[in-house]
Amino acid sequence: HLAGKKLSVGIYRVEWRWWWDRNSGGFSQFNSTNHYNALHKEEVTTGPDGKAQWEVKADTWGRYLVRVCDTESGHCAGDFFYAGYPWYGSNDMSMAQRREAAMMTFIASKDKYEVGDDIEIIVPAGDNGRVLITLETGSKVIRSFWEKANKGENKFRFEATPEMSPTVYAHVSLVQPHGQTQNDLPIRMYGVLPIKVEDPETVLKPIMQLPDELKPEQKFTITVKEDNDLPMAYTIAVVDEGLLGLTNFKTPDPHAALYAKEALGVKTWDVYDQVIGSYGGELERILSIGGDDEHKARAERKNANRFRPVVLHAGPFYLDGGKNTHTFKMPNYVGAVRVMLVAANEDAAYGKAEKTVKVKKPLMALATLPRVLGPNETLRLPVSIFAMDKKVQNVDVQLVETTGLVEITDRQTQQLHFSSPGEQMAFFNLRVGPAVGIAKFRVTASGAGERATQEMEIDVRNPNPYVTNVLDKNLRPGESWEQEIRPVGSPGTNEGYLEVSNLPPVNIGKHLQYLIRYPHGCVEQVTSSGFPQLYVDKIIELTPEQKSEVNRNVQATVNKLKNFQVASGGFSYWRGGSYDGWGTSYAGHFLLEAKNAGYTVPQGMIDRFVKFQTNEARRWTPVRPGGLPRYYQRWMELDQAYRLYTLALAGKPRQGAMNRLREMPGLHPAARWRLAAAYALSGKEEIARSLINALPVNVKPYEYWGPTYGSSLRDRAMILETQIIIGDMENAAANVRYIAESLGQGYWYSTQTTACSLLAIGKFLGENKATKEFKFQYRLPNGQTVNAGSLTPVMQVEVPVEQPGRSVSVTNTGEGVLFARLILSGQPLIGEETPAGKHLRMKVSYLNNDGKPIDPSGIVQGTDFIAEVTLTHPGERLINYDEMALTQVFPSGWEILNVRLFNFSAASYRGDTSRPEYQDVRDDRVFTYFDLHRGTSQTFRIRLNAAYPGRYYLPSVSCAAMYDESIYARSAGQWVEVVASN
Numbered sequence: 001h002l003a004g005k006k007l008s009v010g011i012y013r014v015e016w017r018w019w020w021d022r023n024s025g026g027f028s029q030f031n032s033t034n035h036y037n038a039l040h041k042e043e044v045t046t047g048p049d050g051k052a053q054w055e056v057k058a059d060t061w062g063r064y065l066v067r068v069c070d071t072e073s074g075h076c077a078g079d080f081f082y083a084g085y086p087w088y089g090s091n092d093m094s095m096a097q098r099r100e101a102a103m104m105t106f107i108a109s110k111d112k113y114e115v116g117d118d119i120e121i122i123v124p125a126g127d128n129g130r131v132l133i134t135l136e137t138g139s140k141v142i143r144s145f146w147e148k149a150n151k152g153e154n155k156f157r158f159e160a161t162p163e164m165s166p167t168v169y170a171h172v173s174l175v176q177p178h179g180q181t182q183n184d185l186p187i188r189m190y191g192v193l194p195i196k197v198e199d200p201e202t203v204l205k206p207i208m209q210l211p212d213e214l215k216p217e218q219k220f221t222i223t224v225k226e227d228n229d230l231p232m233a234y235t236i237a238v239v240d241e242g243l244l245g246l247t248n249f250k251t252p253d254p255h256a257a258l259y260a261k262e263a264l265g266v267k268t269w270d271v272y273d274q275v276i277g278s279y280g281g282e283l284e285r286i287l288s289i290g291g292d293d294e295h296k297a298r299a300e301r302k303n304a305n306r307f308r309p310v311v312l313h314a315g316p317f318y319l320d321g322g323k324n325t326h327t328f329k330m331p332n333y334v335g336a337v338r339v340m341l342v343a344a345n346e347d348a349a350y351g352k353a354e355k356t357v358k359v360k361k362p363l364m365a366l367a368t369l370p371r372v373l374g375p376n377e378t379l380r381l382p383v384s385i386f387a388m389d390k391k392v393q394n395v396d397v398q399l400v401e402t403t404g405l406v407e408i409t410d411r412q413t414q415q416l417h418f419s420s421p422g423e424q425m426a427f428f429n430l431r432v433g434p435a436v437g438i439a440k441f442r443v444t445a446s447g448a449g450e451r452a453t454q455e456m457e458i459d460v461r462n463p464n465p466y467v468t469n470v471l472d473k474n475l476r477p478g479e480s481w482e483q484e485i486r487p488v489g490s491p492g493t494n495e496g497y498l499e500v501s502n503l504p505p506v507n508i509g510k511h512l513q514y515l516i517r518y519p520h521g522c523v524e525q526v527t528s529s530g531f532p533q534l535y536v537d538k539i540i541e542l543t544p545e546q547k548s549e550v551n552r553n554v555q556a557t558v559n560k561l562k563n564f565q566v567a568s569g570g571f572s573y574w575r576g577g578s579y580d581g582w583g584t585s586y587a588g589h590f591l592l593e594a595k596n597a598g599y600t601v602p603q604g605m606i607d608r609f610v611k612f613q614t615n616e617a618r619r620w621t622p623v624r625p626g627g628l629p630r631y632y633q634r635w636m637e638l639d640q641a642y643r644l645y646t647l648a649l650a651g652k653p654r655q656g657a658m659n660r661l662r663e664m665p666g667l668h669p670a671a672r673w674r675l676a677a678a679y680a681l682s683g684k685e686e687i688a689r690s691l692i693n694a695l696p697v698n699v700k701p702y703e704y705w706g707p708t709y710g711s712s713l714r715d716r717a718m719i720l721e722t723q724i725i726i727g728d729m730e731n732a733a734a735n736v737r738y739i740a741e742s743l744g745q746g747y748w749y750s751t752q753t754t755a756c757s758l759l760a761i762g763k764f765l766g767e768n769k770a771t772k773e774f775k776f777q778y779r780l781p782n783g784q785t786v787n788a789g790s791l792t793p794v795m796q797v798e799v800p801v802e803q804p805g806r807s808v809s810v811t812n813t814g815e816g817v818l819f820a821r822l823i824l825s826g827q828p829l830i831g832e833e834t835p836a837g838k839h840l841r842m843k844v845s846y847l848n849n850d851g852k853p854i855d856p857s858g859i860v861q862g863t864d865f866i867a868e869v870t871l872t873h874p875g876e877r878l879i880n881y882d883e884m885a886l887t888q889v890f891p892s893g894w895e896i897l898n899v900r901l902f903n904f905s906a907a908s909y910r911g912d913t914s915r916p917e918y919q920d921v922r923d924d925r926v927f928t929y930f931d932l933h934r935g936t937s938q939t940f941r942i943r944l945n946a947a948y949p950g951r952y953y954l955p956s957v958s959c960a961a962m963y964d965e966s967i968y969a970r971s972a973g974q975w976v977e978v979v980a981s982n
Helices: 096-100 240-244 254-258 272-276 285-287 506-519 524-534 544-561 581-596 603-619 628-648 655-664 669-681 685-691 712-726 727-745 751-767
Strands: 004-015 040-047 060-070 076-085 112-114 119-127 129-136 143-151 152-159 167-176 188-198 205-207 219-226 233-240 311-319 325-327 334-346 350-361 361-367 378-387 394-401 406-408 413-417 422-432 437-448 452-459 469-473 480-484 495-501 774-779 783-792 796-801 808-811 818-825 835-840 841-847 858-860 864-872 881-891 894-896 920-921 925-932 939-947 950-954 959-961 964-970 973-980
Touching: 060 783, 096 544, 119 129, 119 167, 129 152, 205 233, 205 334, 205 350, 219 233, 219 334, 233 240, 240 334, 254 350, 285 495, 311 325, 361 394, 361 437, 361 452, 378 394, 378 437, 378 939, 394 406, 394 422, 394 818, 413 422, 413 495, 469 480, 469 506, 469 808, 495 506, 495 774, 495 808, 506 524, 506 603, 506 751, 506 796, 506 818, 524 544, 524 581, 544 581, 581 603, 581 628, 603 628, 603 655, 603 818, 628 655, 628 669, 655 669, 669 685, 712 751, 727 751, 774 858, 783 796, 808 818, 841 964, 864 881, 925 939
Parallel strands: 112 188, 858 973
Antiparallel strands: 004 040, 004 060, 060 076, 119 152, 129 143, 129 167, 167 188, 205 219, 219 325, 233 311, 233 334, 334 350, 361 378, 378 422, 378 950, 394 413, 394 437, 406 422, 437 452, 469 818, 480 808, 495 796, 495 818, 774 783, 774 808, 835 964, 841 864, 864 939, 881 925, 881 959, 894 939, 920 925, 950 973, 959 964
16 A cells, blocks of 8 residues: 555754753654745655655755655654764864864763762873863852873762752863874863762652452552651552553652753853864853653553543551551452552652552453443343352353333343353343433342452433424513423433523523533634623523532633643634634633633633734734735734734733724724724723714624624624723613524524623623513422512523423513513434435445445444545535534444544545544544535545444434534434344
């Protein structure tokens, strides 16, 4: 598969690096398949032997990086080489070349010394001379002295003292007689050598005594002492080795960390070259030397351990000589654990101890389930029984499910016979019921007086998205309404709320649940899920439990956004990507409002954000006429206006940038409204009002959401924010009514539009007491009648839906008109999806590893195969489709083979597999995000394995534009079977 591969090759000149360099050379600047900044670049093709040749000439001597990228898969690799000679063969020697010629190498007689030892360094000399030796650390010069140097090797000794720990640098300058002619070495040579010095007084030697083998579900003791009876404080952790192996976790070594090699903190200059005319130069670069050993390469990843991991932790404890004994109980676990101890004392001494211990018993049981299950599925549960002792011959294996979600359709107890120690399998047939929840299994194996148990939990999930039905009624004073409850979706997923308000119906409950349950997680959607909750208490009366939930949700949003902030301070659209302009302003806006509302927001996040926005605002330039379409210029203007708004909100307004934007001819109305808010926040209310004088509030609907993810209603919501800031509450009241009515009409709105609308309504109600208390009476299915009322515009009551066919009633006992809504939501039963599509074509195929089609309805257990989806923009609409989301949920019996974990060759995906902008691989589903240009297609492939015999449901594959519900496609779901292999 290596012949005929197209490769992109680039060559770069890299800064010369010596062994004492502390930086990484800035190699990340070469991390691009486009070979930016390359000295030379070329496209080559491999021959029949998989090799390609490229002739290149290095114009100057130095160190070079050659980087090769596969144009199909995007994989890149590189290596370094040296070309030319640094100083020889040139009559015109540069100062840099002379500086390097003046470097000398010397050594120490040992790799490490202890305090009190005599450190010996060996310095070679070409002739008799003098040596200046300076002993330096990370913060100061400890000592300096002159010594005589003779031709050949010279040995100099000095005592290692405590202040030299952990690293002392020997800086040596060798000066030869000025008139010597015996060698052609520079008159003055210099070098520096790091020497490791360990102070025994800083080392603790904890000792742990415990058995070499442990048994599950039994207690064990650990005895701790210090080898020299020194006092120490310590903690103990007992952790599953399989869990530690996932990240190649090493037992913490505080001594190694706190007494690690230090960087040389003394910078040295001299004027030797300028006075005597020898070779030297700038020593600061050469002699400010880095510490910290490079990280060792991670060991090859181990297979995931399917046992429930063991994590036990105790401490801190204190030991003042003697010994301590600690008792733990090993959970129901079989495998190996690592016992780790970390110790310290007040004299700045540190130590560690570790021991790996096997956990086993004569009889062991291991059952294996898929990652998830679905309603009405059937499967076979395998249980491995290990008899490790000759006495274990007859074993009873019992399986129990304790929640009733899953039925065991055959015998719950089976018998196995062992003629010798070994492993045998027992199989149990299962049928999943219609409800969802967490199923709990317990496996028990017993025989010959031994007993082994295993408990497992597994999600029984409905793969379908939530749907919501809203039944509503406008109630005049004294009027009543009774509505039968018809639950939506399968048991366990459905819920209901009665919502009563004296404002036009906002459907607050429906929209908030939409934002919270939204399955995708870019920076805009993460921010949108939390932003309205900052002001939700202004719209709806919250119970103490709901207030706690809102606080948790907002704080969780803050924590999630930490993963999106890049080093420059901006925020990326997807985690790990490059910064997104609108997403940065939107996320920063939320953080500023959350901090003002009293939530804990790291100041460093805000400081980096403000610095980034300031730089971007200063660098921003308007689009020149004719340079880009008018609609794109509109977005750029709005993007800059929003950026300036966030800076004003942070108390750091950029008046110069604001004035430049204000003076732009033809500034778009949406940008004028947002810029006016920035001026008002900066105390320039007169300028703010002049900007929006006679400016319309109505926004003409536009088809393409663009880089601001907007809509006409989203823009109206931002206009409402400006009206609130400048105090135009009369016009704001009319605007908020329009927005509320729009939300209540049941149309689809994106996360951006929904969140901004709810946010603006909440701000308006927080600033303006627009409603007075309303009263009503309601009766739930349990027959209890409750008199209720609220000072907030909306009140919500949870309605039990466990007993369908019963009803809920509402009576308006107040003076004004009330708006009542019964909101019912849930996940539809599987099997109800139908194929559909609009403005998008989708083809779903299942292929074997040779690329040939296979029937997914019956696949043999153990088969590897590929799910292929091709999406095509038919060209019916003139816009490109940005921010597309492909959702693939797979049957419970299929395992997703994540290529990022298993290192499969990209060749197994074929060369025409598209590269997504971002991909989120989860237990039973894959979300793929990409852009689709007009008239083009994208093909995505996922590797799968038919792992668990049984009958499972394959949900529909769906794809849609995240900011336009009219662009979508979906396939029908179907039942599939994994056939047991013989």
